[in-house]
Amino acid sequence: LEAFFHxxxxxxxxxxxxxxxxxxxxxxxxxxxxxxxxxxxVHESIEELAHYRTNFLSL
Incomplete structure (x- = not known):
């Protein structure tokens, strides 16, 4: 399991x-x-991260 995380x-x-x-x-x-x-x-967290990347971090 540890190999999957960084x-x-x-x-x-x-x-x-x-x-x-x-x-x-x-x-x-x-x-x-x-x-x-x-x-x-998991999918929702990925979508949420993409949302904050676009709308909060402006990347």
Missing amino acids: YRNVDVSTLKELAKRWKPEAYSSFKKAQKHTALAD
């Missing part, structure tokens, strides 16, 4: 909290589907 992993929850405080419009413009299955949560 110390440079991105924590999407941290980006979400920063967006909530520093750019609320970027935070509020992402709506979760709330499916709560493991695979759906």
Whole structure:
């Protein structure tokens, strides 16, 4: 399992909290589907990261 992870992993929850405080419009413009299955949560986190990359980090 350790081989799949790297110390440079991105924590999407941290980006979400920063967006909530520093750019609320970027935070509020992402709506979760709330499916709560493991695979759906992974896909949703990837979509959320892409959203914050575009709308919060402007990359």
